[in-house]
Amino acid sequence: MLVDTGSCERTPQACHQGRSENGCADCKVRLISVCSVLEPTELEELEALSHHLTLDKGQTLFGQDEPAGSVFNVIEGALRLTRLLPDGRRQVMGFALPGDFLGLALQVRYSVSAEALGPVRTCRFGREDFAAVVEAKPHLLRSLHERAGYELTLSQEQMLLLGRRTAEEKVAAFLLSLRDRYARIGHSSVTVELPMGRQDMADHLGLTIETVSRILNRLDRAHAVLLVPGGARLIDLSRLERMAAS
Amino acid sequence: MLVDTGSCERTPQACHQGRSENGCADCKVRLISVCSVLEPTELEELEALSHHLTLDKGQTLFGQDEPAGSVFNVIEGALRLTRLLPDGRRQVMGFALPGDFLGLALQVRYSVSAEALGPVRTCRFGREDFAAVVEAKPHLLRSLHERAGYELTLSQEQMLLLGRRTAEEKVAAFLLSLRDRYARIGHSSVTVELPMGRQDMADHLGLTIETVSRILNRLDRAHAVLLVPGGARLIDLSRLERMAAS
DNA sequence: CGAACAATTGACGAATGTCAAGATCCGTGG
DNA sequence: CCACGGATCTTGACATTCGTCAATTGTTCG
Structure with missing residues (x-):
């Protein structure tokens, strides 16, 4: 809450x-x-x-x-x-x-x-x-x-995500879009800060907290990302991009 | 196609x-x-x-x-x-x-x-x-x-719809929002024109054409709307509003 | 240390998608 | 006016993804 x-x-x-x-x-x-x-x-x-x-x-x-x-x-x-x-x-x-x-x-x-x-x-x-x-x-x-x-x-990009992407595509696209936004404001890094909690991500992506958690951890186990406290290191960018289906 | x-x-x-x-x-x-x-x-x-x-x-x-x-x-x-x-x-x-x-x-x-x-x-x-x-x-x-x-x-309203509404809520909210938009441009009527096809509605609401069709016909059978060629007459507005969960 | 909160994981179920078959609508041309 | 054909829409049976519920683990901070 x-x-x-x-x-x-x-x-x-x-x-x-x-x-x-x-x-x-x-x-x-x-x-x-x-x-x-x-x-x-x-x-x-x-x-x-x-x-x-x-x-x-x-x-x-x-x-x-x-x-x-x-x-x-x-x-x-x-x-x-x-x-x-x-x-x-x-x-x-x-x-x-x-x-x-x-x-x-x-x-x-x-x-x-x-x-x-x-x-x-x-x-x-x-x-x-x-x-x-x-x-x-x-x-x-x-x-x-x-x-x-x-x-x-x-917000059009987000509508496309919410309406037509699968859960995995949503999470991958979210990580990549956040990375792009940080880059735009001059804070480029392979490690994307995630100042929001899992519930916030879920409510942003039209998913439940459990689904977000499962997918993030699956990506971690698959070495596509590395979860760290308060962020995620994007290991395999091209795989994430393929996943995001952009 | x-x-x-x-x-x-x-x-x-x-x-x-x-x-x-x-x-x-x-x-x-x-x-x-x-x-x-x-x-x-x-x-x-x-x-x-x-x-x-x-x-x-x-x-x-x-x-x-x-x-x-x-x-x-x-x-x-x-x-x-x-x-x-x-x-x-x-x-x-x-x-x-x-x-x-x-x-x-x-x-x-x-x-x-x-x-x-x-x-x-x-x-x-x-x-x-x-x-x-x-x-x-x-x-x-x-x-x-x-x-x-x-x-x-x-588009924020639409993101809320896509991310957090059920199929039935989406269809009801869509009909009501279209009615509002027609009213705004001076074309008020209980019968809402639907110049788009079912596939267009589906792609707007993040659903499949079959789900849109099923729900519209269910609303029709429940006498909440009356489907007519190229449009829908909104019969039970308050029920639709309750359904839309706005 | 321990309590509150946040995240993870598993078992199960429901909403919605997929596939397939018909029905209906609509424009075209006889 | 009617018959045909393609597109659109409807309906049913079944499959799948994701949500729900519940238990467990991990983390943070007095």
């Missing part, structure tokens, strides 16, 4: 806030985030509106259908983005990694909830504030739109 | 082109399309760049991974948007209806292929032309971005 220690939006006093010590100029994710399209002066303008916000493992950044008061840049850590069915069945729509922007559709309500998988650092903006900046800077909107297009492509 | 009579982009001479007789001013979908945010003078400007294009049933408007030469407003008819796995398994990502804009992410390649489910009329723009207009009109970009957000929400 998930630990819900409350949303930061609803209980702001529970969250560490305040401007980052050194500002946007040496932000770790500046070059991979939406901010990469901003000029130095624009960056300062945005910085004036920013709030630093950190979460601990299990904390909720925002909940599905809540009014979208803020938008966020993920600086460090990972979150899971989920949607619930009334009876409690859960679908993990995706995982947010450093450089990702949460709330990029600028919609009135959040369409998913976002929960920290471990310690997370974010850069928060009031949605209205941010929308005003976007209104004045079409190239920022353009950048958001490009990201939305990328998200759309990712 | 699908009839692929060739892409219009590759064989333009096979397509009826030319400006609509009466222009954008009395375009049937103007008020529900992206064009709804344009002023009369802007509309004329866009009209100058537009080409009318029609398709017959089974024709391909564009193919997955092709360079995105054009973007389209759907004026009349319906298309299926699909992605293929190398071995031929197919996922229908969605169905495009009148008022929908194809290519709204303005990406370099199409991420899906689009095939006409029946006679289709579209309004075509060269992607570069359209992008230039968008560049000059931030409120048009804003409108595209809003639509992208809506698409993102739809």
Whole structure:
């Protein structure tokens, strides 16, 4: 069961806030985030509106259908983005990694909830504030739109996976896609970090926790991957790629 | 099997082109399309760049991974948007209806292929032309971005369906969501048009054609729906809603 | 050390897929 | 108008994948 220690939006006093010590100029994710399209002066303008916000493992950044008061840049850590069915069945729509922007559709309500998988650092903006900046800077909107297009492509890939792949293909494709996403943000390694638990993977892939566990261990025994605590080393990439049937 | 009579982009001479007789001013979908945010003078400007294009049933408007030469407003008819796995398994990502804009992410390649489910009329723009207009009109970009957000929400809904719903829930939810989409574009009716075949529904819901057929007929026998050629009358809405488990 | 949680493993069952046979629909051409 | 043929849809019998339930092991952290 998930630990819900409350949303930061609803209980702001529970969250560490305040401007980052050194500002946007040496932000770790500046070059991979939406901010990469901003000029130095624009960056300062945005910085004036920013709030630093950190979460601990299990904390909720925002909940599905809540009014979208803020938008966020993920600086460090990972979150899971989920949607619930009334009876409690859960679908993990995706995982947010450093450089990702949460709330990029600028919609009135959040369409998913976002929960920290471990310690997370974010850069928060009031949605209205941010929308005003976007209104004045079409190239920022353009950048958001490009990201939305990328998200759309990712979710199409995920629909193909959920609808038409077998359990083994799903797990293999998941490991490979996670590796690609880490590579995109400059963290390339044969060992893929898996900050989420087995249940999160299952809810992302439309499987049960038992099936995910069985397949991961089968891949391990077959020396296609090497399971390590909190991650998996991809040993036989070409075999995984064949398995994933991409 | 699908009839692929060739892409219009590759064989333009096979397509009826030319400006609509009466222009954008009395375009049937103007008020529900992206064009709804344009002023009369802007509309004329866009009209100058537009080409009318029609398709017959089974024709391909564009193919997955092709360079995105054009973007389209759907004026009349319906298309299926699909992605293929190398071995031929197919996922229908969605169905495009009148008022929908194809290519709204303005990406370099199409991420899906689009095939006409029946006679289709579209309004075509060269992607570069359209992008230039968008560049000059931030409120048009804003409108595209809003639509992208809506698409993102739809695809999250679909991921939840594919990953966590049972076959019966999938079919019920599909019928209801189609009804909602028709209502959105001003075509409300208890009888939902089903311009796609059973195989298309199956590939959209992550099921087989036999399962879709069995469930639709079971719903019919249970008087929850009434199957009619090319559509379904939703008899017992509240039962369907309970089934869909939304 | 021990309690709580997370992951693994096995035995079994159910939902859905597969295969195969018919029925129905629909456009075409006589 | 009717008859034909192909495509689409329906239905049944059976197979398989994956889920369910339950027990066990492993891990984390006071």
